[in-house]
Amino acid sequence: GAVVSQHPSWVICKSGTSVKIECRSLDFQATTMFWYRQFPKQSLMLMATSNEGSKATYEQGVEKDKFLINHASLTLSTLTVTSAHPEDSSFYICSARDGQKHYGYTFGSGTRLTVV
């Protein structure tokens, strides 16, 4: 149980374009999902908390206009990297927890974004 699906697994885009990453909870409802970013050999850094039906909560230093988060349903959250630049290249991972069970937080498989 508690499966989180993330797509795409990788994406290469040109500077200035926008990229959308999807995160779905497959067998549970997630009113809250979390988006992390991980640079090579570093820890997972929380970017934002995605709340179903309301605005996302962004961590300090994360530009909300650049990283648009939409949590339109209880099973889907999307992260859109707008006007991507090479410094946005990173591993983006979403996470959610099945509140009905005492499971740990489940992570999606991650999306490796490369901006060229």
Next chain:
Amino acid sequence: QQPVQSPQAVILREGEDAVINCSSSKALYSVHWYRQKHGEAPVFLMILLKGGEQKGHDKISASFNEKKQQSSLYLTASQLSYSGTYFCGTGQHLSGNTPLVFGKGTRLSVIA
């Protein structure tokens, strides 16, 4: 605040044991342990809740001392498959609405 993990890295031979520690300056409700292999997402190992839990699975176990705000992950008779980076994530509430804050990770390499 980010929990502190130690050691930063460790190299083991197959069959050896290792301990990874995680400490926080804040009161904790839970500690979550994950293992991440290169290029992959973190995989959940176990969660320990407030109340001084200890638990294990196969040859991996963990303890949580809430008074000291510390948790330790014990890897016994290590196998090659144990290689990876281990992260502890700390939670201050059981609610699924609060995110985990992760330590910087401990890179474990098991060699034959």
